[in-house]
Amino acid sequence: MTVSSQPIGVFDSGYGGLTVLREIVQKLPQYDYIYLGDNARTPYGTRSFDTVYQYTLECVQHLFDRGCQLVILACNTASAKALRNIQQLDLPTLAPGLDGPDRRVLGVIRPTTEVIGTYSKTGNVGVLATRGTVTSESYLVEIEKFFPDLHVFQEACPMWVPLVENGEYDSPGADYFVNQHIERLLAQAPGIDTILLACTHYPLLLDKIKQYAPPSTTILSQGGIVSNSLADYLVRHPEIDAKCSKHGHRTFLTTDSTEDFDRQATVFYGEAIQSIHLAL
Numbered sequence: 421m422t423v424s425s426q427p428i429g430v431f432d433s434g435y436g437g438l439t440v441l442r443e444i445v446q447k448l449p450q451y452d453y454i455y456l457g458d459n460a461r462t463p464y465g466t467r468s469f470d471t472v473y474q475y476t477l478e479c480v481q482h483l484f485d486r487g488c489q490l491v492i493l494a495c496n497t498a499s500a501k502a503l504r505n506i507q508q509l510d511l512p513t514l515a516p517g518l519d520g521p522d523r524r525v526l527g528v529i530r531p532t533t534e535v536i537g538t539y540s541k542t543g544n545v546g547v548l549a550t551r552g553t554v555t556s557e558s559y560l561v562e563i564e565k566f567f568p569d570l571h572v573f574q575e576a577c578p579m580w581v582p583l584v585e586n587g588e589y590d591s592p593g594a595d596y597f598v599n600q601h602i603e604r605l606l607a608q609a610p611g612i613d614t615i616l617l618a619c620t621h622y623p624l625l626l627d628k629i630k631q632y633a634p635p636s637t638t639i640l641s642q643g644g645i646v647s648n649s650l651a652d653y654l655v656r657h658p659e660i661d662a663k664c665s666k667h668g669h670r671t672f673l674t675t676d677s678t679e680d681f682d683r684q685a686t687v688f689y690g691e692a693i694q695s696i697h698l699a700l
Contacts, residue, residue, distance in 0.1 A: 436620030437494030499527030
């Protein structure tokens, strides 16, 4: 990593964040990016707040050490369980500046909660997520800030990530679990007309989700929303944008097997990549 290389870091507990990175690269291809997947310690969704916080902090620190000026937590669990502590408690020490921290860490929850209410006509929206994200109630809290009159209903889908990571997202066996959780969500309230996929793995199940949701339902994936939000953020913060290098370079790191990561990455990222092993 050269001194002139100051990439945007994108972190996830595994592969799912690659669906977000894919959208970001399509929107902002000129920037350099480092993706870090903590595959050796995934899944994060079943771990405690303290454990997720410690793991996420280690990975953020490593991305800072590699020159990243801005890190995106492209992981809903990390955004829910670790982002606030890192922003409020750790950044002043990790990235001290005269006018506050000179580096930034952003998540994927706020960008989606800032806009979700604009898609709903009935005022009833659903959130499909991992059990950890649902338990954290982060979406309930954040949506309340922007759309206090919106009614939010959550459904945890514990089988969806294993289905995706085992390559079963397009198999007949996936239909049972997708239909089951769509039915459970819609049974919570009439008129749910907007559903947020609050896990970065879930876009791979999009075709099946559309199959079992009412045709008039708006299904929102996070990648496009986060990429638009990042582009806007960089315009509003030219001091951060100026620090980010723009050579179009991509680097992929994994804490587990590079062979496994490269094979799975083609599914999530949409093209072949060659990763580097990272020992934390």
